[in-house]
Amino acid sequence: MKPIFKHIIMCVAGLFLLTGCYKEPDLFDELLVSNGKVAQIAVVWLGDSKVYNAAGVLQTTTTVDSLSTVNVNIEYTSEIAVKEFKVYSAPTASGTQTLLATVPAGTQKYDPELRNYVMKIPITAPKGRNVTSIIFAEIVAENSLASSRKSATLKTKP
Numbered sequence: 001m002k003p004i005f006k007h008i009i010m011c012v013a014g015l016f017l018l019t020g021c022y023k024e025p026d027l028f029d030e031l032l033v034s035n036g037k038v039a040q041i042a043v044v045w046l047g048d049s050k051v052y053n054a055a056g057v058l059q060t061t062t063t064v065d066s067l068s069t070v071n072v073n074i075e076y077t078s079e080i081a082v083k084e085f086k087v088y089s090a091p092t093a094s095g096t097q098t099l100l101a102t103v104p105a106g107t108q109k110y111d112p113e114l115r116n117y118v119m120k121i122p123i124t125a126p127k128g129r130n131v132t133s134i135i136f137a138e139i140v141a142e143n144s145l146a147s148s149r150k151s152a153t154l155k156t157k158p
Contacts, residue, residue, distance in 0.1 A: 039078035039139040041150040042116050046070050046135065060152040064125045070154060072101075072123055074137045075116045081142040082108070085119050088136040089126075093151065097136060130158040 045051075046062040048071060053059055064070050072087050082105040088097040100123050108119040126133050133154045139147040 036143045036145050037078075037080045037141065038145045039076050039080070039082055039141055039147045041137060041139060041147050042075045042077065042114075044075075044135070044137045044150040044152045045073050046152050046154055047073075061155065062152070063155045063157055066125060066129065066131070066156045067127050068125050069122050070125055072121045072135055072137060072152070074119045074121070074139070074150075075111075075114060076119070076139055076147070077116050078139070078141065081105070083140045083142050083144070085121060086138045086140065086146075087121050087123060088138070088149070089123075089133045089154075090136065091133065093134050095134070100135075125154060125156055129156060131156045 051059045085103045087101045090097045108117045136149040136151045138149045
């Protein structure tokens with residue numbers, strides 16, 4: 001009887017050794033490749049002050065006079081240094097984007113209440129009445145990686 005127990009224990013120990021050497025493939029390994037850290041834009045809003053609706057939601061659509069100067073406010077957070085800020089304009093959300101401004105980092109301010117950095121970039125509203133433009137903001141970090149673009153809508157008065 002004792003030799004059978006020894007044989008069973010040896011088989012079980014052998015199985016543990018074999019399964020300990022097996023490495024399962026990581027299904028997410030290729031999906032989670034990171035090229036580095038990027039800045040994260042919390043919100044983009046236009047004008048000199050934030051405007052909220054009755055429900056307390058930030059309004060990202062602003063109506064201004066034709067050819068007037070409007071501030072594009074970018075609220076963001078970043079774990080790495082920022083190289084520059086870019087602002088684009090397009091007639092629609094999926095339309096061709098035109099670069100309006102590229103501003104080097106250095107004039108952004110930290111807002112302790114928001115716990116975010118805020119960058120104000122002045123742009124000129126489009127010429128014409130009742131013109132709608134989608135304004136996109138992007139941040140390029142020191143490692144040359146760009147953030148995802150966030151947008152706000154700019155309309156000129158009829």
